[in-house]
Amino acid sequence: MATGRTHRTATRSRGIPEATVARLPLYLRALTGLSERSVPTVSSEELAAAAGVNSAKLRKDFSYLGSYGTRGVGYDVEYLVYQISRELGLTQDWPVVIVGIGNLGAALANYGGFASRGFRVAALIDADPAMAGKPVAGIPVQHSDDLERIIADNGVSIGVIATPAGAAQPVCDRLVAAGVTSILNFAPTVLTVPDGVDVRKVDLSIELQILAFHEQRKAGEEADAAAAAAEAGAGDTAPVVAAKVRGGSGGRGKGPDGDVPAVMPA
Amino acid sequence: MATGRTHRTATRSRGIPEATVARLPLYLRALTGLSERSVPTVSSEELAAAAGVNSAKLRKDFSYLGSYGTRGVGYDVEYLVYQISRELGLTQDWPVVIVGIGNLGAALANYGGFASRGFRVAALIDADPAMAGKPVAGIPVQHSDDLERIIADNGVSIGVIATPAGAAQPVCDRLVAAGVTSILNFAPTVLTVPDGVDVRKVDLSIELQILAFHEQRKAGEEADAAAAAAEAGAGDTAPVVAAKVRGGSGGRGKGPDGDVPAVMPA
DNA sequence: CCATCTTTGTGCACGCGTTCACAAAGACAT
DNA sequence: ATGTCTTTGTGAACGCGTGCACAAAGATGG
Numbered sequence: 001m002a003t004g005r006t007h008r009t010a011t012r013s014r015g016i017p018e019a020t021v022a023r024l025p026l027y028l029r030a031l032t033g034l035s036e037r038s039v040p041t042v043s044s045e046e047l048a049a050a051a052g053v054n055s056a057k058l059r060k061d062f063s064y065l066g067s068y069g070t071r072g073v074g075y076d077v078e079y080l081v082y083q084i085s086r087e088l089g090l091t092q093d094w095p096v097v098i099v100g101i102g103n104l105g106a107a108l109a110n111y112g113g114f115a116s117r118g119f120r121v122a123a124l125i126d127a128d129p130a131m132a133g134k135p136v137a138g139i140p141v142q143h144s145d146d147l148e149r150i151i152a153d154n155g156v157s158i159g160v161i162a163t164p165a166g167a168a169q170p171v172c173d174r175l176v177a178a179g180v181t182s183i184l185n186f187a188p189t190v191l192t193v194p195d196g197v198d199v200r201k202v203d204l205s206i207e208l209q210i211l212a213f214h215e216q217r218k219a220g221e222e223a224d225a226a227a228a229a230a231e232a233g234a235g236d237t238a239p240v241v242a243a244k245v246r247g248g249s250g251g252r253g254k255g256p257d258g259d260v261p262a263v264m265p266a
Numbered sequence: 267m268a269t270g271r272t273h274r275t276a277t278r279s280r281g282i283p284e285a286t287v288a289r290l291p292l293y294l295r296a297l298t299g300l301s302e303r304s305v306p307t308v309s310s311e312e313l314a315a316a317a318g319v320n321s322a323k324l325r326k327d328f329s330y331l332g333s334y335g336t337r338g339v340g341y342d343v344e345y346l347v348y349q350i351s352r353e354l355g356l357t358q359d360w361p362v363v364i365v366g367i368g369n370l371g372a373a374l375a376n377y378g379g380f381a382s383r384g385f386r387v388a389a390l391i392d393a394d395p396a397m398a399g400k401p402v403a404g405i406p407v408q409h410s411d412d413l414e415r416i417i418a419d420n421g422v423s424i425g426v427i428a429t430p431a432g433a434a435q436p437v438c439d440r441l442v443a444a445g446v447t448s449i450l451n452f453a454p455t456v457l458t459v460p461d462g463v464d465v466r467k468v469d470l471s472i473e474l475q476i477l478a479f480h481e482q483r484k485a486g487e488e489a490d491a492a493a494a495a496a497e498a499g500a501g502d503t504a505p506v507v508a509a510k511v512r513g514g515s516g517g518r519g520k521g522p523d524g525d526v527p528a529v530m531p532a
Numbered sequence: 533c534c535a536t537c538t539t540t541g542t543g544c545a546c547g548c549g550t551t552c553a554c555a556a557a558g559a560c561a562t
Numbered sequence: 563a564t565g566t567c568t569t570t571g572t573g574a575a576c577g578c579g580t581g582c583a584c585a586a587a588g589a590t591g592g
Contacts, residue, residue: 019549025475029454043569052456056551063571071557071570088475089482096474103373110369113454113471118478157481158474181484182477184470188295188379190318198480200473204450205379207466208362208424209291209354211448212384214464215423216355218447285579309539322581329541337540337587533592540587550577557570562563 016087020061026051027058028084028117034077043074085117095122095154097180099171100163101131101141104186108162109137122154127167144171151178158182165189172199282353286327292317293324294350294383300343309340351383361388361420363446365437366429367397367407370452374428375403388420393433410437417444424448431455438465 030050034042044062048055062068062075068083069075085091096114098105101124108114109124124141126132132143142150150156159180161168168187175183176197185191185201193199296316300308310328314321328334328341334349335341351357362380364371367390374380375390390407392398398409408416416422425446427434434453441449442463451457451467459465 017549021479022472022476024479025469025472026456028475029471030456044571045569050456052458054551056553057549059569059571060550067571069570070559072559072568074569087479089478090475092482094474094478094481103376107369107373108470111470114474117471117475119474158477182481184473184477190292190296190316192318196484198477200477202468202470202473203291204374204377204468205295205383206288206291207450207468208360208380208385209294209356209383210288211424211450211464211466212355212360213287213290213353215360215448216358218462283579310541311539320581322583323579325539325541326580333541335540336589338538338589340539536589536591538587538589540585542584542586543582545582546580548577548579550575552575553573555570555572557568559566559568561566 016064020064021088023051023053023057023061024084024088026053027061028081028088028090031077031081031084035081039077041070041074041076044069047075090118092118094119094158095156096120096158096160097123097125097147097150097154097156097175098160098162099125099144099147099175100161100167100187101126101136102162102164105162106136108160108186109139119158122156123150125150127163147171147174148178151175151180156180158184160184160186161191162186282330286330287354289317289319289323289327290350290354292319293327294347294354294356297343297347297350301347305343307336307340307342310335313341356384358384360385360424361422362386362424362426363389363391363413363416363420363422363441364426364428365391365410365413365441366427366433366453367392367402368428368430371426371428372402374426374452375405385424388422389416391416393429413437413440414444417441417446422446424450426450426452427457428452 027047030047031042033050034047044055044059048058051058059069062080065083065087068080082091096119098108098121101109105124105126109121114121121137121139124136124139125144125147126141127144129143131141134141151159157180159172159175159182161171161175161183163171165187168185168189169191172183172185172191172193176193181196182198183191183193183200185199186203188203188205191199191201293313296313297308299316300313310321310325314324317324325335328346331349331353334346348357362385364374364387367375371390371392375387380387387403387405390402390405391410391413392407393410395409397407400407417425423446425441425448427437427441427449429437431453434451434455435457438449438451438457438459442459447462448464449457449459449466451465452469454469454471457465457467
């Protein structure tokens, strides 16, 4: 997952834990699927499976919203869809601007899930004059000179930044100054914003690196297991594995065993 | 942040907490910036600021990797870049396939940050025969019939899914069967995978919904504050606010005060 | 060699989130 | 009505992550 929190204090807004809020959209999606198939009610077990979470967690999550279930039966799908939608604020209209209409920005503009739930792409903005007027996803791109006016005219409070890294902070500053209070950032930079502004970031590169870490660990464990099986009682401890993995670290005096992948306890 | 964990147990791989792993790429990026500007050393305070985190947290994170700092001085930038890269497995080459070359897939293929750190786009795969052979980002798109062969030939262990939601699970199954053990999923679906396979998801729609929630809360708080200030001692409790926010809930007997935005304690 | 000053590395406490396990609540059959 | 059976809602325990605060380590100057 690509997630970047920027909360002053991990604010338990209105008593609903942040972790729960992050799962509500997941439940909502699963429920919408059920609703389309005209399923009237669903148990916590079923819904949890559909959302890919633990059923106890789901029940606790819903308990923060209130008691919307019926014991012995489950949850009313339609009613729950409405309650979650309302809780997430999806019953109202959220005009959104996308700044930076490159490959990614265009992809976002075309993304169906955007328009689906209360979100309306109010404007596409790019700094390149050549882009101005060119329609993307049926919406004409506007020049960034007009950013402030566009924000004001459309009452935009949510901005999406899909610019190159270098442009992200200046764009962010202008968005915030113009009145935007929530930002979804796709640029690979840490954004600095004043208090009261929420920033979430989606960083493809970071996600891949996290996967690489786990991938490497898996490979390492296999190697360790194989090595351990192959040795199974040699005189020396485990310098083989250590040497293999260490590469050319170059020592540096201390270099503790924090380096050695040390065959796992189990 | 868009983050979807799918870990059997929140595995503390090799002693490094998951939360720390997720921050390492952040540190690495900040360090790379310093390295390019030929900064020799950096203190935890400076680096933490650049990465947008607490300095105590950063030091604790690094302590899991070993003692790579010098007290009174700070951290050697180049050395730290190397250590983190090695820890994340970025010193080796990771061939990656992207499946689903629509708007988003094309954007990903063109994304620079992809190729930058050890990640190499080995192949682009799409189910549309019309796409086959067409070059995207300089790489010819291949038909999904050849998926298994492509995975095998290139020794791919990381796959990126950028297909429509409906195609995601089948594609995922084929990737896993072909030997992929890490998946980055952009499709708005919960993927089911066997043990030992890591899935991370990036979900634009979810991120927006989380922002909407906070946005709504901010608006609600303002309204509450205003209302509270306006009333300041009316006979009734707070039906004004409640009525305004409730919309047309329709009651449902129980409907507890979990519904009312109830003026915050503070 | 000693004193001082900076910055790391970490023990500790606290709070959030997850999970278990069960009592309460309601549906449904008899 | 009463009993059984299903499923919710939640109290309590546990574990992870965060942040404080400080002692240890080393650099630097005299």
